[in-house]
Amino acid sequence: xxxxxxxxxxxxxxxxxxxxxxxxxxxxxxxxxxxxxxxxxxxxxxxxxxxxxxxxxxxxxxxxxxxxxxxxxxxxxxxxxxxxxxxxxxxxxxxxxxxxxxxxxxxxxxxxxxxxxxxxxxxxxxxxxxxxxxxxxxxxxxxxxxxxxxxxxxxxxxxxxxxxxxxxxxxxxxxxxxxxxxxxxxxxxxxxxxxxxxxxxxxxxxxxxxxxxxxxxxxxxxx
Numbered sequence: 001x002x003x004x005x006x007x008x009x010x011x012x013x014x015x016x017x018x019x020x021x022x023x024x025x026x027x028x029x030x031x032x033x034x035x036x037x038x039x040x041x042x043x044x045x046x047x048x049x050x051x052x053x054x055x056x057x058x059x060x061x062x063x064x065x066x067x068x069x070x071x072x073x074x075x076x077x078x079x080x081x082x083x084x085x086x087x088x089x090x091x092x093x094x095x096x097x098x099x100x101x102x103x104x105x106x107x108x109x110x111x112x113x114x115x116x117x118x119x120x121x122x123x124x125x126x127x128x129x130x131x132x133x134x135x136x137x138x139x140x141x142x143x144x145x146x147x148x149x150x151x152x153x154x155x156x157x158x159x160x161x162x163x164x165x166x167x168x169x170x171x172x173x174x175x176x177x178x179x180x181x182x183x184x185x186x187x188x189x190x191x192x193x194x195x196x197x198x199x200x201x202x203x204x205x206x207x208x209x210x211x212x213x214x215x216x217x218x219x220x221x222x223x
Contacts, residue, residue: 148175
């Protein structure tokens with residue numbers, strides 16, 4: 001069963017927990033006695049922060065920015081971040097592999113880049129998109145990456161072979177988010193065309209679509 005929740009442009013309480021304001025990040029601890037806890041302010045980017053993710057273990061944060069860099073931060077430790085540079089344009093998103101050993105970033109330079117958390121270094125690029133890439137995510141088994149962007153294509157990549165293995169084209173607007181089903185059998189995508197689409201990666205076909213919103217669908221998740 002694929003249950004999808006849709007989020008609009010207004011922020012939810014959880015999103016406020018990791019609000020991205022300008023070039024700083026504000027992380028609040030909800031486990032403290034106060035309503036939100038005392039914020040930890042992370043400063044270091046020279047441009048607006050576009051995305052931030054905790055590692056699966058929760059020990060580090062990775063952020064992306066319009067300043068074209070990726071930064072790795074120690075959670076709740078006031079120390080300078082490690083700055084990584086491989087993209088040649090603003091970086092739009094970051095997502096960890098489920099094992100936490102790697103993470104993937106997407107960028108306006110039309111590429112995805114995979115990074116190692118073991119040595120904190122760039123590993124390889126995935127090249128195939130023809131316009132800005134907004135989103136990328138690992139499958140639960142870490143064998144695949146799905147991505148989408150302004151070229152209106154949802155792409156499937158083999159991590160081991162480091163190459164594109166399928167491209168799904170049916171949206172009429174930019175792809176804003178992609179998500180794998182927990183068993184990696186299909187990919188869900190949402191777009192500025194106000195539609196949600198489900199793609200079966202075993203048969204390489206569109207299996208469902210939803211006329212979801214009167215405005216752009218910007219994110220979703222499944223249970």
